[in-house]
Amino acid sequence: ILNVEQSPQSLHVQEGDSTNFTCSFPSSNFYALHWYRWETAKSPEALFVMTLNGDEKKKGRISATLNTKEGYSYLYIKGSQPEDSATYLCAFRVGCCSTGSRLTFGEGTQLTVNP
Amino acid sequence: EPEVTQTPSHQVTQMGQEVILRCVPISNHLYFYWYRQILGQKVEFLVSFYNNEISEKSEIFDDQFSVERPDGSNFTLKIRSTKLEDSAMYFCASRNRRGRNQETQYFGPGTRLLVL
Numbered sequence: 001i002l003n004v005e006q007s008p009q010s011l012h013v014q015e016g017d018s019t020n021f022t023c024s025f026p027s028s029n030f031y032a033l034h035w036y037r038w039e040t041a042k043s044p045e046a047l048f049v050m051t052l053n054g055d056e057k058k059k060g061r062i063s064a065t066l067n068t069k070e071g072y073s074y075l076y077i078k079g080s081q082p083e084d085s086a087t088y089l090c091a092f093r094v095g096c097c098s099t100g101s102r103l104t105f106g107e108g109t110q111l112t113v114n115p
Numbered sequence: 116e117p118e119v120t121q122t123p124s125h126q127v128t129q130m131g132q133e134v135i136l137r138c139v140p141i142s143n144h145l146y147f148y149w150y151r152q153i154l155g156q157k158v159e160f161l162v163s164f165y166n167n168e169i170s171e172k173s174e175i176f177d178d179q180f181s182v183e184r185p186d187g188s189n190f191t192l193k194i195r196s197t198k199l200e201d202s203a204m205y206f207c208a209s210r211n212r213r214g215r216n217q218e219t220q221y222f223g224p225g226t227r228l229l230v231l
Contacts (some may be wrong), residue, residue, distance in 0.1 A: 004157075032218050043119065044206070044222040051218070086210055089158065093218070101146065101210070103220060105158040 002026055004092045006106035013080050014114050020076045021109040023090030027071035034091040034103060035064055035075055044089060047075075080113040087111070117141045119223035121207050127229045131196050136226045138190045138207030144169075146210040147190045148220060149182065151203040152162075158206070166189065197230045 005024045013019050025033060032051045038044040048057045053068040061078045077084055087110045091103035120139045128134050140147050149161040162172045164182055181193045190209075194201055204227050208220040 034218070034220070035224070041224065043224045046219045046221060049218040091158075101163060101218075101220075102148075102160040102173070103150075104160070105150075107157050 002092060002094065002104045004090060004104050004106040006088075006090055006109050008055045008109060009107065010110040010112070012114060015080060015082060017080050017113075018076065018078045019080055019111065021088060021111075022102075023073045023075070023092075025071050025073070025090075025092040025104075025105055026094075027069060029094045030068045030071075030092075031095045033066055033073050034093070035062075035073070036089040036091065037086045037101050038089055038108070039086045047088075077111070080111075082113045082115050085111055085113045119209055119221050121205075121206055121223035121226050123226060124224065125227045125229075127231065128197055130199055130230055134194050134228065136192045136194075136228070138192075138223055139188055140207065140209030141211075141221055142188070144178075144209035144211050144221075145218075146212075147184065148184075148208040148210075149192045150155045150206045150208065151175075152206070152225075153200075156168055159190070159192075161205075194228075197228075198228050199230050202228055202230045222226055 007022050035047040036044040048064045052067040055066040057064050063076045068072045087108040089108045091105045122137045147164040150158050152158045160173050162176045163170045179195045183191050204225040206225045207223045208218045
């Protein structure tokens with residue numbers, strides 16, 4: 001059974017603060033690591049797909065890094081805004097073909113940014 | 116921007132009844148998925164579908180579940196005889212093609228199913 005863990009479970013920050021959270025996943029048989037941003041009553045929005053050890057990706061104020069050897073990824077938000085409030089999900093995909101392309105999700109980090 | 120749509124947004128049903136959850140994936144996508152999230156738990160994979168057949172299913176996806184792509188645009192999940200523990204948010208997702216550059220699975224907004 002694959003285990004994907006995210007920490008912290010929830011986070012409250014003030015507008016303007018920078019923040020980061022962690023996703024840990026199995027370091028063997030890695031294929032890809034996905035980050036999603038999910039606001040209540042909306043579709044989970046794809047942020048990043050990370051595939052190579054050492055990958056760093058950026059989208060506006062949000063960036064992510066990947067370490068496949070030790071099995072973790074960090075998501076950073078610089079200068080948090082109230083509209084960043086959402087649940088951030090990471091999802092792990094094992095190597096191709098043995099188990100298809102299913103994603104195994106962490107429990108998410110719920111971020112609240114106070115004005 | 117193209118998006119995955121799902122209907123209905125909410126469904127309430129009696130235990131033992133059949134439900135069909137509908138999804139319209141993004142039009143040029145080839146891979147289709149159902150996931151669900153029981154309240155307070157992780158999002159979990161149910162089934163993937165490619166080339167008009169199931170490519171992978173989880174241990175949750177037993178004989179009570181079936182999927183179909185009846186007309187080339189809709190993708191449906193049928194639960195034949197619902198149980199209380201089927202109450203969850205059901206998500207449909209689709210992906211364009213194979214390969215690490217096309218990995219992103221695009222999710223719909225979900226159908227909230229409540230079994231009474």
